[in-house]
Amino acid sequence: MTRERKGLLVLEDGSAFAGYSMGTPGEYVGEVVFNTSMAGYQEIITDPSYWGQMVTFTCPHIGNVGVNTEDVESVRPHVRAVLARQICDQPSNWRSQQPLSEYLKAFGIPALSGLDTRRLTLTLREKGVMRGALSTENLDPQRLAEMARNAPDMSSQVVIHHVSQTDKQLWETPVSLRWAAESIVTQTADERVPGTGAEPPHVVVLDCGIKYNILRLLTSFGARVTVVPPSSTLAEIMSLRPDGVLLGNGPGDPEQVPTQTVNTIAGLMGQVPLFGLCLGHQLIALAAGAKTYKLRFGHHGGNQPVQDLETGAIEITAQNHNFAVDADSLRGLPLKVTHVNLSDNTVEGMRHTQLPIASVQYHPEASPGPHDSLHILRRFVRSLEKCICEKDHA
Numbered sequence: 001m002t003r004e005r006k007g008l009l010v011l012e013d014g015s016a017f018a019g020y021s022m023g024t025p026g027e028y029v030g031e032v033v034f035n036t037s038m039a040g041y042q043e044i045i046t047d048p049s050y051w052g053q054m055v056t057f058t059c060p061h062i063g064n065v066g067v068n069t070e071d072v073e074s075v076r077p078h079v080r081a082v083l084a085r086q087i088c089d090q091p092s093n094w095r096s097q098q099p100l101s102e103y104l105k106a107f108g109i110p111a112l113s114g115l116d117t118r119r120l121t122l123t124l125r126e127k128g129v130m131r132g133a134l135s136t137e138n139l140d141p142q143r144l145a146e147m148a149r150n151a152p153d154m155s156s157q158v159v160i161h162h163v164s165q166t167d168k169q170l171w172e173t174p175v176s177l178r179w180a181a182e183s184i185v186t187q188t189a190d191e192r193v194p195g196t197g198a199e200p201p202h203v204v205v206l207d208c209g210i211k212y213n214i215l216r217l218l219t220s221f222g223a224r225v226t227v228v229p230p231s232s233t234l235a236e237i238m239s240l241r242p243d244g245v246l247l248g249n250g251p252g253d254p255e256q257v258p259t260q261t262v263n264t265i266a267g268l269m270g271q272v273p274l275f276g277l278c279l280g281h282q283l284i285a286l287a288a289g290a291k292t293y294k295l296r297f298g299h300h301g302g303n304q305p306v307q308d309l310e311t312g313a314i315e316i317t318a319q320n321h322n323f324a325v326d327a328d329s330l331r332g333l334p335l336k337v338t339h340v341n342l343s344d345n346t347v348e349g350m351r352h353t354q355l356p357i358a359s360v361q362y363h364p365e366a367s368p369g370p371h372d373s374l375h376i377l378r379r380f381v382r383s384l385e386k387c388i389c390e391k392d393h394a
Contacts, residue, residue, distance in 0.1 A: 007112045007136040009054070009083060010144035012151075015123050018139075022087045023104040023111030025136040029151035030054040030080030032132040034121045036301030037318070040368015041100070045082060045109070046073040048163035048209030049278065049320045051251040052154055054081035054132055055300075056120050063088035066096025067103040073211040073367060077104065078163060078251075081134050082111035083120065110134055128296045129322060154322070155294060159252035160261075160279075163209035164230050168240070171205070171215045171225040200224045201384035204242035206232065206265075208250030208257070208279050213367035214377070218246070221381040231260065234267035243384045244273040247280025249363065254282035254292050254323055262287050269355060273387070275380045276359030278321055284335075284359045285350065291329040295346070298322035299361075302369050305342040306362060308349070314342065315372035317362035324361065325350070356383070 005021040011032060034056040035044055041062040044055060062084050082104060089099050104111050112134065124130065133147035203223045205215065208230050218225050226240055230250075237245065245268055257279075266287040268274055276284040282292050299319040306317045325347040327337060339349025339360060351358040358380075364373035 005136050006139065007110075007134065008139040008141065008144060009112060009115065009120075009132055009134045010141050010148055011123065011130045011132045012145065012148040013127060013130060014141070014145045015120075016141045016144075017112075017115045017120050019083075019112035019114040021110065021136040022089065022101040022113045023082060024108045026110060027133070027135040027137060027147070028054075028081055028110050029131065029133045029147055031129060031154045032056060032083070032120075032124065033129055033298055033300050033322070034058055034117075034124055035320075036303055037368055038302070040071075040302065042067055042071045043073050043213075043368040045077045045079045045104075047211055047249075047320060048074050048078045049249050049251045051078045051159055051163050051209065052080055052157075053251075054083055054134065055079045056083040056115075056117055056124070057085075058117060058121050058301075060085040060117070061088060062086075063100035064091055065093035066091030066098060067100050068095045068097045070095070073213060074163070077107050077109050079109060082109065083115055083117065084111070084113050085115060085117045087111060087113040110136070124297050129298060155253045156256070157252060158256050158258065160208040160230055160250045160257060163251060164207045165227060166229050168226055168228040168232070171219065171227050173216050173219055199388065201243040201381060201388055202226065202241065203244050203246055203381070203384070204228055204237055204240050205246045205248055206230055206237075206261075206280070208248060208261075210248035210250070211363070211365060211367060213365040214246070214248055214277065217365050217374070217377050218381060221378050222385065223381045230258070232264065233260075234264050234271075237264065237268065238271060242272050243388060244275065244380065246380070247274065247276040247283055247359075249278035249280065249320070251279075253294070254279055254286055257283060257286075269352075269357060273356035273384065274358075278319075278361060278363060281350070281359035281361045282323060282325055284357065285325040285330070288333050288335055288352075290333055290335065291326040292323050293326050294323050295321075299341070304362060306339050306348045307342055308339055310338055316370050317348075317364070317373055318366070318369060319362045321361065
């Protein structure tokens with residue numbers, strides 16, 4: 001492989017990491033995080049929750065199965081940059097349609113291969129998430145360190161408007177995306193919702209950067225899905241006559257989400273069943289009067305152990321977030337902690353003690369995996385079907 005262009009990543013503390021460019025050349029700044037997943041790089045780079053972040057892959061070799069049109073989580077990559085030990089430029093897989101490097105260049109995403117990702121990851125673990133500057137043009141480390149220090153802080157920005165839609169849309173899984181959801185549901189056939197003869201439950205999804213596979217699986221489990229922008233008012237959402245509302249994932253600091261969105265969620269409480277995922281979990285906490293805080297280096301990867309406190313079961317989960325719900329702030333509120341992270345004891349799930357409201361911090365949609373928590377989405381849809389049946393027989 002010809003290494004035509006050198007590149008350099010410098011963190012705000014001055015730590016420098018040399019590599020070579022396999023994406024779009026230029027200069028970029030962003031928040032540097034690391035992801036510990038061993039597979040699913042395409043799902044990761046197209047996850048809207050990574051908007052503004054340079055993702056370091058701890059898996060030493062990515063790109064080996066190429067890129068296809070089915071394994072995407074949104075219309076385009078949202079990472080600010082891809083950072084890897086080795087990016088394969090000659091993929092070998094029957095589903096591959098193009099190399100990862102070509103895909104990144106098509107969307108203007110930079111990538112550095114040949115980095116010492118072990119040292120980079122250890123630096124972030126020891127010092128916490130930092131801003132970084134990447135260049136393939138001027139490799140002066142002092143200049144890049146200053147660029148990194150002057151880069152915008154993700155904790156001070158409203159970012160969900162970069163990844164959410166601006167109008168409501170009835171979701172229909174495109175043919176090119178059906179394979180992923182159908183293969184997952186086929187592998188877990190016991191998760192299918194049994195037919196009730198009633199109309200399918202209508203789930204309204206508040207889009208703060210929703211992943212496609214959440215929408216795919218909601219429909220595969222029997223729901224009719226309408227996606228609405230985060231600026232939607234309480235009246236606009238209720239006019240759609242939802243049987244339930246799902247608050248999905250998204251990027252950034254939950255406390256920077258516009259007050260209108262949080263107030264809408266508060267207004268939905270008691271009106272309709274709510275379920276929150278990732279950012280949605282945090283927004284439910286804020287709407288109920290709790291607080292959130294920033295983690296040292298976040299949870300990013302498919303190997304996070306979570307325990308269900310009500311059953312004792314332990315599941316390995318996929319996660320992608322830099323913020324968490326403050327457990328102490330839940331005292332006195334009608335929210336009960338249902339799940340905890342066994343690595344750091346952070347709050348991973350809650351449920352309302354009086355209303356049909358629940359949430360989890362992790363991603364149960366199995367994209368990029370694992371499949372341990374698929375039952376959570378199935379259970380949400382099934383609970384809505386049960387409510388419809390009870391109304392029909394009342």
